[in-house]
Amino acid sequence: MSCLLCSREIPYQITLKDIFSFDEIPTPVICDSCKNTFTHWDSDNQCKGCGNGKAEGRPQLCKECQRWQQLYGWHLCHRGLYHYNDAMKNYMQRYKFNGDYRLRLVFQREFSRVVNQSKADIIVPIPVATATMQTRGFNQVVGLLREVQYQTVLQVIVEDKDTQSSKSRKERLKTAQPFGLISPEKVVNKRVLLVDDVYTTGRTLYHAASLLKQAGSQWIGSVSLAR
Amino acid sequence: MDLSDYYGRRILERRVGQVPAGVQTFPTIEIGANTIRCYRCNHITPKMKAALPENEYYCPHCINLGRVSTLTRFYHVPEPNQFKINYPVLTWSGKLSALQQRVSEKVCRGMTAHLHQLLWAVTGAGKTEMMFAGIAAAIERGERIGIASPRVDVCLELFPRLKAAFANCDIALLHGRQELPYHYAQVTVCTTHQLLKFYHAFDNLIIDEVDAFPYAANDALLYATRQSLKENGGCLYLTATPGDVLLREIKRQRLTVSYLPLRYHGYLLPRIIVRLMFEWRKYLKKDCLPPAVIRQLQRSLESHHRFLLFIPHVTDLKSVELAIRHSFAEQRFATVHANDSERLLKVQKMRDGEYDFLITTSILERGVTFPEIDVYVLGADDPVFSSSALVQIAGRAGRAKSRPDGTVIFWVNSNSHRVKQAVRQVNYLNKKGQKLKNELSFV
Numbered sequence: 324m325s326c327l328l329c330s331r332e333i334p335y336q337i338t339l340k341d342i343f344s345f346d347e348i349p350t351p352v353i354c355d356s357c358k359n360t361f362t363h364w365d366s367d368n369q370c371k372g373c374g375n376g377k378a379e380g381r382p383q384l385c386k387e388c389q390r391w392q393q394l395y396g397w398h399l400c401h402r403g404l405y406h407y408n409d410a411m412k413n414y415m416q417r418y419k420f421n422g423d424y425r426l427r428l429v430f431q432r433e434f435s436r437v438v439n440q441s442k443a444d445i446i447v448p449i450p451v452a453t454a455t456m457q458t459r460g461f462n463q464v465v466g467l468l469r470e471v472q473y474q475t476v477l478q479v480i481v482e483d484k485d486t487q488s489s490k491s492r493k494e495r496l497k498t499a500q501p502f503g504l505i506s507p508e509k510v511v512n513k514r515v516l517l518v519d520d521v522y523t524t525g526r527t528l529y530h531a532a533s534l535l536k537q538a539g540s541q542w543i544g545s546v547s548l549a550r
Numbered sequence: 551m552d553l554s555d556y557y558g559r560r561i562l563e564r565r566v567g568q569v570p571a572g573v574q575t576f577p578t579i580e581i582g583a584n585t586i587r588c589y590r591c592n593h594i595t596p597k598m599k600a601a602l603p604e605n606e607y608y609c610p611h612c613i614n615l616g617r618v619s620t621l622t623r624f625y626h627v628p629e630p631n632q633f634k635i636n637y638p639v640l641t642w643s644g645k646l647s648a649l650q651q652r653v654s655e656k657v658c659r660g661m662t663a664h665l666h667q668l669l670w671a672v673t674g675a676g677k678t679e680m681m682f683a684g685i686a687a688a689i690e691r692g693e694r695i696g697i698a699s700p701r702v703d704v705c706l707e708l709f710p711r712l713k714a715a716f717a718n719c720d721i722a723l724l725h726g727r728q729e730l731p732y733h734y735a736q737v738t739v740c741t742t743h744q745l746l747k748f749y750h751a752f753d754n755l756i757i758d759e760v761d762a763f764p765y766a767a768n769d770a771l772l773y774a775t776r777q778s779l780k781e782n783g784g785c786l787y788l789t790a791t792p793g794d795v796l797l798r799e800i801k802r803q804r805l806t807v808s809y810l811p812l813r814y815h816g817y818l819l820p821r822i823i824v825r826l827m828f829e830w831r832k833y834l835k836k837d838c839l840p841p842a843v844i845r846q847l848q849r850s851l852e853s854h855h856r857f858l859l860f861i862p863h864v865t866d867l868k869s870v871e872l873a874i875r876h877s878f879a880e881q882r883f884a885t886v887h888a889n890d891s892e893r894l895l896k897v898q899k900m901r902d903g904e905y906d907f908l909i910t911t912s913i914l915e916r917g918v919t920f921p922e923i924d925v926y927v928l929g930a931d932d933p934v935f936s937s938s939a940l941v942q943i944a945g946r947a948g949r950a951k952s953r954p955d956g957t958v959i960f961w962v963n964s965n966s967h968r969v970k971q972a973v974r975q976v977n978y979l980n981k982k983g984q985k986l987k988n989e990l991s992f993v
Binding site: 460462 | 564566599603604606608610613614617619621744931
């Protein structure tokens with residue numbers, strides 16, 4: 324096996340325990356030194372809304388989330404797995420923008436486990452635009468999910484020519500609602516988990532969440548690989 | 551997009567949409583039963599690793615050049631050779647030695663006849679200057695010429711020299727980190743990776759340092775060469791250390807060879823001395839070096855010769871440095887490795903004489919010239935040193951006219967095939983060189 328990220332050989336040996344455990348044998352896809360470049364968020368002393376930043380006052384929210392609270396009257400309880408550091412940016416560049424679909428395997432197992440652990444009734448990945456689908460050939464969020472029962476509830480109706488990642492923070496926050504609901508009846512009185520790849524300003528997820536809220540979802544949570 | 555961007559190239563475009571007039575389209579991927587083959591890099595990938603959703607496929611192998619997938623197709627316009635030739639073509643006014651002149655003429659004849667040829671010249675023979683005559687003649691014939699090397703630094707070094715030598719000609723530089731957009735030019739300097747983007751473009755292709763890491767002369771490189779050349783195109787490989795693939799091609803007589811076994815100053819290569827240094831790593835664990843090594847380095851310094859000490863791995867660098875600092879406290883030196891941010895600065899300092907020696911991994915194996923140095927390799931039998939790398943390393947010594955020889959010592963833990971091959975290659979060239987010297991002295 325060679326590492327998907329640095330293509331160096333990964334030293335790995337199957338143990339007897341692996342063979343007799345009757346579970347799937349988790350062969351490593353990236354080497355330890357690449358793995359160590361990604362850093363997890365730890366869970367203490369964080370904002371309740373986005374899992375990041377210094378929480379201030381009550382309810383424990385950071386400045387950004389307080390702004391969302393003011394705007395919508397509610398806030399998401401977002402969970403990001405990893406810091407959006409240089410290693411993660413580089414990974415996203417290769418996976419999403421260069422379109423190296425194999426790289427989904429790097430986080431697929433871990434991310435799917437986190438998604439499946441949630442108490443949600445239905446799982447909704449953020450969709451990609453049709454034009455993106457035609458050039459990229461895959462939805463990067465769905466690629467990260469394995470053995471996850473997800474529902475296609477959302478679709479992109481306003482196709483923006485510029486991608487989110489090419490804009491500045493201010494421009495992003497001004498982005499208009501890009502999504503529409505395909506089958507609103509699916510989410511009525513349901514607990515919904517929104518899944519995205521990266522949470523930067525929260526704009527995308529709040530757009531999606533507000534649609535679901537209008538349609539009558541009972542509870543909305545969100546998870547992203549990077550934050 | 552300008553139509554000239556497609557001349558002699560295969561450009562990835564989306565599968566849907568109108569094709570501009572005069573543009574040919576090609577498929578990108580051949581889908582087999584269990585595997586797919588990429589038409590750009592010719593690499594075969596199992597379907598499992600190449601799959602996209604909805605029965606689409608992509609090639610993970612050459613993804614750094616832009617993804618080839620079944621969602622795309624190639625646009626191609628056959629090379630029209632639309633060039634305006636400005637005279638004088640060759641603006642280089644240097645002079646070749648008699649020996650270089652002889653080789654240069656042979657190379658020039660070969661390029662005119664569109665032969666596949668190899669110029670096997672020792673390190674520091676002045677290869678670049680010997681191609682000038684051939685390139686100039688080709689430009690005058692209105693041919694499109696490619697000059698490629700597996701290493702970016704070689705391209706970056708070649709480009710200004712070519713620009714100066716052919717000041718009236720349009721020369722383009724292409725490599726992975728290049729930010730300028732591509733433009734159609736009569737002469738293109740590029741990395742061998744970039745050759746994959748060309749298709750039946752060049753009348754003559756020159757590949758410098760064919761054997762260099764990371765794309766040592768292998769079948770992928772030969773494929774890139776073949777498909778970037780026109781069907782009747784000629785190819786010239788330049789190397790100091792032909793690898794197995796090229797030697798095989800010579801044996802099968804697919805390549806004609808010109809030798810230049812003497813350096814520009816007319817001296818033979820320094821002989822490689824191989825010494826057994828049993829279990830030198832044990833010393834390293836205690837942060838010291840074998841006494842014989844220390845003594846030898848001492849000898850170099852006493853005779854005021856600077857030197858390069860090569861070691862196999864970055865991880866050894868720390869302990870070697872400690873050991874040397876212990877023995878040579880008052881000397882000025884530095885360590886260099888591939889991911890060293892100050893690499894260029896340190897090399898420059900060595901050039902300026904601010905250091906007495908450098909300790910380095912194989913990163914300085916080629917392309918750098920320090921005059922009058924000695925060369926030592928600790929652990930030359932380590933698999934990171936290929937035989938061609940070893941010949942290159944040995945070739946760092948004796949490059950100046952003022953000191954045409956130099957000490958080259960390989961310390962090995964055990965004798966290896968690669969070390970033997972390197973010694974044999976140097977001896978072979980020296981034998982040829984000696985013969986040539988004898989011939990010349992008779993005339």
